[in-house]
Amino acid sequence: MIEKSICILWLFAVNFNFSQLHDFHYSRKNIRFAPQFQIAPLRSSGSTSDLVAPLANRFIMRGRSVPPTTSSAPPPPIRPFQVLEHVDRVPDNGETWHEGVLDLNSKLAVRLAWKPFEEDINERIENEWMWIPLKILSAEGQVVSGVLYDMKILAGTSNCSRYDVNTHLIQESNCVHFNGPERAIFKILISEKSTLWSPFIPDSSRIFSVLERKVSDFEDF
Numbered sequence: 001m002i003e004k005s006i007c008i009l010w011l012f013a014v015n016f017n018f019s020q021l022h023d024f025h026y027s028r029k030n031i032r033f034a035p036q037f038q039i040a041p042l043r044s045s046g047s048t049s050d051l052v053a054p055l056a057n058r059f060i061m062r063g064r065s066v067p068p069t070t071s072s073a074p075p076p077p078i079r080p081f082q083v084l085e086h087v088d089r090v091p092d093n094g095e096t097w098h099e100g101v102l103d104l105n106s107k108l109a110v111r112l113a114w115k116p117f118e119e120d121i122n123e124r125i126e127n128e129w130m131w132i133p134l135k136i137l138s139a140e141g142q143v144v145s146g147v148l149y150d151m152k153i154l155a156g157t158s159n160c161s162r163y164d165v166n167t168h169l170i171q172e173s174n175c176v177h178f179n180g181p182e183r184a185i186f187k188i189l190i191s192e193k194s195t196l197w198s199p200f201i202p203d204s205s206r207i208f209s210v211l212e213r214k215v216s217d218f219e220d221f
Contacts, residue, residue, distance in 0.1 A: 082134045083132055083134065083158075083175070083177060086171045088171075095108050099141050101140050102141060104136045112149055112190055113153050114133060114170075114171060115190060115205070115207065116153075116188045116190065117133055117170060120207040120209050121186065121209050122162060122170070125162065128162060128163065129157040129159070130161070130165065130170060131155045132175050132177055135153070135154040136153055137151075137152040138151065138152045146191055146192055147193075148190070149189070149191075150188075152186070153185070153186050154185055154215065154221050155183065155185075156181055156183040157182045158170070158181075159177075183215040184211050185212045186209055186211055187212045188207070188208070188209045189209075190207050191206045
């Protein structure tokens with residue numbers, strides 16, 4: 001009897017297809033076949049679809065990358081601080097005086113532009129923030145018992161306080177002008193004499209400066 005039962009079980013195992021185990025649904029009452037279902041492939045078979053089903057079971061559109069939208073208008077320029085070039089940074093051409101129109105980028109012109117702000121203008125101001133030269137607008141020299149220079153200079157109030165910085169050290173203190181503070185045009189007369197011209201002439205200079213007019217924010221030079 002036992003040998004007959006073993007033979008029946010062996011025949012049942014040989015004829016049973018184990019690949020259909022997933023089709024069975026077990027319940028307390030009966031055994032029935034469950035409907036089969038399909039798992040979405042990792043890549044779609046259609047040529048017109050760009051969908052991909054990654055392992056995270058989320059669909060991601062694959063196709064041309066869309067560039068980020070950018071504005072056609074260029075960004076507004078960021079203007080840095082403004083200040084006239086320091087004297088020691090300008091190449092020296094050996095010129096100590098000049099008659100006629102000066103080269104506005106020469107070391108002589110730059111030295112003369114800083115001179116009234118170091119020795120005259122900032123010693124007479126009533127506000128806290130000192131003025132510094134921003135640009136030389138015009139400069140001309142005339143020989144009159146020495147050399148008389150007639151200049152117009154665009155200047156602006158700086159970030160240096162007259163309570164903290166010596167007026168003669170505004171270059172060494174790296175005082176600069178930012179957009180926003182006041183700007184103005186100064187008319188300046190500088191009379192110079194030097195022993196470099198003659199050993200019988202002592203070094204001397206006189207400065208006359210006046211604020212000609214204030215400059216609006218929209219004026220460009």
